[in-house]
Amino acid sequence: MPIETITKAGRRRYRWTFERVIEDRRVRKAKLLPAGISAKQADELGRKWDAETYALHTGVTKSVVTIGDCVLAHVTDKSATWKDGRKRILILEKWGPEFATQDANDLHAWSIRFVGYLRASVDHHGRPKRPLSDAAIRNVLAYIRAAIKHAHKIGRLDVDQTARMVIPPVNNERHHYPQRKEMLEIARACKHREVRAAIRIAFYSGMRRGEILRAKVTQLGYSLDDTKNGRPRIVPVHPRVAVLARRVRFTLTVKQFEEAWKRARNAAGYPDTKFHDLRHGAASEMINAGIDLFTVGGVLGHKSVVSTKRYSHLVTDRLADAVGRIGQKRKEPQNPV
Template structure:
C-alpha cells in the first residue's frame, strides 16, 4: 500500500463502507503505521531486523499519544535499529523475565527440595521473600529493595541469624538464576549487609552430663531416653537419630548410615562403644520386623518428637531452661575439641562440609584453656609466683 501523509483529520475520517480495519503508512516518517478501527486508532513502528525479518512494535493508541508523539517515538526506534537493536526482541525478553515468586515456585524450591533433606526453614524464608518481593520481576529488584526487605524482617522480631538466613536465601536464588541463564543482570543481594550474630556458647559440663545420664536411666519412656542418649554420644542431628532405620545400622562396622543428610549427601555416623550399647539395648525392645530404630505411636512411623523427654530431663538434671536438644551436638563437639581432636576430624564426625561450621561448635572448657596457657608459660621458663 502506498504511503500517505497522515493528518489528524485523516485519522478521524470514518472507515470505508464494509471495512473493519484500515492500515495507513505514513509518508512523513518511514515506519509509522496507523491502524484504524471502529474502536480507535493504534500506532505501530514497522522495521526490518539485522536478519532482514519484518517486525512491528506497538507504539500506542491515539488519544493516549498524539500523531506527533508517535512520529518522534518512531524516529527514536529507527535510530536504535540502525545501531543494531531489535526493540521487538528486547520487549519480548523483558516480558519473559520471571517474577521472583514464579522463579521461586517453579525453579528454586523444586531444585532445593531435590538437593536438601531438610527444607522446612527454606520454605519459610521463601514465603517471606515472596510476600515482600514476589510481584517484582527478577530484574526489577534493587539493592534498595533488599535493604528494605532486611529492615522489614527486623521489624518482624526475627533474630539476626534468622534475618541473615533470609538474605542468604535471596542471594542464593539469584546466583542459581544466573548460573542457569534464566536471569542475566546483577545480583541485588550479593552484598546485603548481614547483621552481626552472637552465637550461643552453651554446652554441658561433665557434671551436667552425669546428671543427664542419671535422669535418662530413670525416665518413664526408655525408648525416647535411649534416643536422647544416642544424641549425646554421637553428636548426630536430631532427625538423623529419630528417623534412623535398622537396615542402616551396621553393628560390625560400628556405624549408622544416613542415606541423605542435611546437605543432601549420604554420611556415616561412627558409633562409639557407648552408642553400640544403646542400640543393642533398643534392638531388644523392638519387634524383629520393626523398620525404625525408634518407632513412634503411629504404626509404620518413627518417633515424632523428643520435646517431652527433653523437658523432663532438663528438670531432673537441673539444666538451664533455655538449653536446646541441639546443644547436645554442640557439647559433643566441645568434648572432642577439649580432648585434642583435630577440627577436621570433629567435622567429619558431625557431618560438616567445612571447618567454619565446626569452629562454631567447638568450644574449649576454661580449665583446658588455662592448662594450654600454662604450657606456653613453661615454654618461656616462667614460674608461678611463690
C-alpha cells in the same frame, strides 16, 4: 477474568492468566499467585501484571524479572534435589507476598524493609505476629538469594545483584558446651524412654537429632547413609551407650521429641540448653581429652575444616592450661611405709 481460583495440594490458590491478540500476535501467559493473599490483593496484582504484559508486548517498557519469578524458576528446576525441599517451599510460600512482585535488580532498599518486617511483632494490618530471630531471617534470605543466583545462572537476569542484599549477621562461633553432669541430670529428668536414650547417645556420639532418629546400628557402629554434608559415615558406638544402641528403636515424631526434651531440660533446671548443644558437648569432651580437631571433625561429620574451627578456642584454652604448668614443681610419689 484474569484471576481464577484453583485448588493446589488441597489449598485454595489464585492463578493469573493473560490471553490477548496484540499487534496481530496472540499472547498467552499464566502465573500462580503467592499463597496467602486475599482476593482483593489477587485482583490488584492481576491488573498490575496485565498492564505490564501489555506494555511489554507493545514495546512501551522492558521486562522486569521479579523475585517471585526467580523463586518459581528455582523451585521448578531444583526442588527435587533439595533435602529440605518441603520446609523451604513452605517458608517461601509464607513470605511470598513480601517479595513476589519485587524487582530482582533492586534489592538493597527492599532487603532492609523485609528484614524490618520479619523482626516486627505486628503485620501490615497491625495484627500480632511472631518476630523472627536474625538466624531465622538469614535462612529466609539465603533461600531467596539462592533463587536469584539461579535465575542469573540460567540467563533470566543479566546481573546478579544479591551482593546488595542487607543480611543481618549472626555470630555462631561460641556455643554452650554441656558437661557430663548436665547431660545426666537432663536424662534423669526425662520421662520419655526414647528421648532419654537419645540424650545419652548425642553426648557420646556427637550426632545430630535427625541422625540419631534414622541411624542404623551395625557391627561397625551407627551407619548414616544420608547426612547433612551429603556423605555417608559411620559413628562408632561408645561403650556407655552400647546397650541403648542394641535395644532402643526410635518411633516418635520430631514434635513429640521436642516436647519431651523441653520438659526434661526445664525439670532439670537447664531451660536454655538446646538438644544440639549436646553435640557441642561431645566435641568439647573429645578436645579436652587431647583429640585433634581433624579427628573431631571426622567424628562430627564435618565436610570442611571451617566447621570444626568453631571449636578451636577450646584447644587454645587447653594449651593455655598446659603452658601455665611450665616451671611448676613436680610432685614426687611417696614411698609406701
